[in-house]
Amino acid sequence: MKASTSTTPSSVPVAHKAPLPPSSSRSSRIAPHSHIKGLGLNAEGRAIADTAAGGFVGQENAREACGIIVDLVKSRRFSGRALLLVGAPGTGKTALACAVSHELGSKVPFCPMVGSEVYSTEVKKTEVLAESFRRAIGLRIKETKEVYEGEVTEMTPSESENPLSGYGKTISHVIVGLKSVKGTKQLRLDPSIYEAMLKEKIVVGDVIYIEHSGAVKRVGRSDAYASSYDLESETYVPLPKGDVHKRKELVQDVTLGDLDAANARPQGGQDIMSVMGSLVKTGRTEVTEKLRKEVNKVVKGYVDQGVAEIVPGVVFIDEVHMLDIECFTYLNALLESPMAPTVIFATNRGNALVRGTQDLVSPHGIPVDLLDRCMIVKTEPYTKEQVAKVLQLRANIEGLKLAEGVLDKLATEGERSSLRYALQLLAPASIIASINDRAEISLEDVGEMNELFLDAKTSAAMISASENP
Secondary structure (H helix, E strand, O other): OOOOOOOOOOOOOOOOOOOOOOOOOOOOOOOOOOOOOOOOEOOOOOEOOOOOHHHOOOOHHHHHHHHHHHHHHHOOOOOOOEEEEEOOOOOOHHHHHHHHHHHHOOOOOEEEEEHHHHOOOOOOHHHHHHHHHHHOEEEEEEEEEEEEEEEEEEEEEEEEEOOOOOOOEEEEEEEEEEEOOOOEEEEEEOHHHHHHHHHOOOOOOEEEEEEOOOOEEEEEEEHHHOOOOOOOOOOEEOOOOOOOEEEEEEEEEEEHHHHHHHHHOOOOOOOHHHHHHHHHOOOOOOOOHHHHHHHHHHHHHHHHHOOEEEEEOEEEEEOHHHOEHHHHHHHHHHHOOOOOOEEEEEEOOOEEEOEOOOOOEEEOOOOHHHHOOEEEEEOOOOOHHHHHHHHHHHHHHHOOOEOOOHHHHHHHHHHHOOHHHHHHOHHHHHHHHHHOOOOOEOHHHHHHHHHHOOOHHHHHHHHHHHHOO
16 A cells, blocks of 8 residues: 655744654554563572673662562562562662562563552552452463364355345355364354454464364464564464364463452343443442452362462552551551562652651651561662663663763763653653754753753752742
8 A cells, every 4th residue: 555645835834853753664662661671680699780681780789689589489488578679769669670570470460559549539548459469469270172273274254145034144154274284174163253253353374273162262373474574563473283173271361350350340231221331330340358258269279170370470569658557557468368479669768757647757658567577678879880871771772872972971960860860861862863863862962951851959949049039
């Protein structure tokens, strides 16, 4: 398909002449912690200091401490306790929590939240905490089923006259051809399976498996088509081994929070009033403790039968000092649960008043009884050299080129104000460089950014000066 082109009249003002991204390309979003791949530890558990191992720069002591926590979690010896990360803003507390999650594995649930999220008008504070804990407990269900698995070579629906009326036609069955390493097989399937295949957007060349119950699952695109160009990025998989008809062990990952939500949502009737009522109803459904106990009972039965396996995940509560005394007492009970996930707190406060109390001042704004359950790890402020390494790493991730002297200038700004401020100058400076038809960020671009965007210390000083002339 040809892309239509248009020209902009010279009389129409243009905001800037930065080049627009090509419409045919797709770029992935770069998140603040996209560069974090792990803790960056060697086989002995020591932090690799010479390079940005795992995306980390500095914080050697904190990384090694988190590595020990990861070993405790993997050996199931960290139950009933929590990890508390303390340090100034922008010293890598959230990055450490992400790294711990990466070290535990990609299939381990990671449930981040902020302390202020509990103050909801829809559900109770304790319910928000309980829901987060349940979403961080995974359930890996293993089941052996008889399936038909292979690459789709044919998908032909067969139509017939509609027996209910004389007008139109209906699909009587569908012919599906599947190919594996050992051979091919042609299947005559029910129309409902054809509808499920259309819902999964299955086409010829996809690798699928069909259960005897009629459920259809798309595994990916056959790697025989990997050399062709597709508009959408695909997951290419090899041709299935063995026969088309086989017994296959299927693994499904869900969380206890998913099971709670599925059972808490009442199923109405199929009449029009029930359907309209479910559409109009808004808000979150609060799960009762009785329902959770029933779900736990069913899950325990699956685990005892060897059908399922509990996968404890990670709950990360940032700004934990925003919780109040009721939440802290409830957290004590959650940590003592036999199926508690790994809990990581983070705060940047020193001695602070515990929310919900009048005169209870405690370290980090956390009551002492909960603080005693925590293993505390402190993050250190970054040096100028470490700030420069982080800036260079982020520039490489975002595909930005820096001219000579720019890295030293930004590192000086990061040491003077904060690492976050220096990082936030990268992308806007690249826009200014593009407007001026430069392929790399220059010192002039950084200087212009300093004039347009102020750091927190400078803006606070300016406001104070204007209030007190």
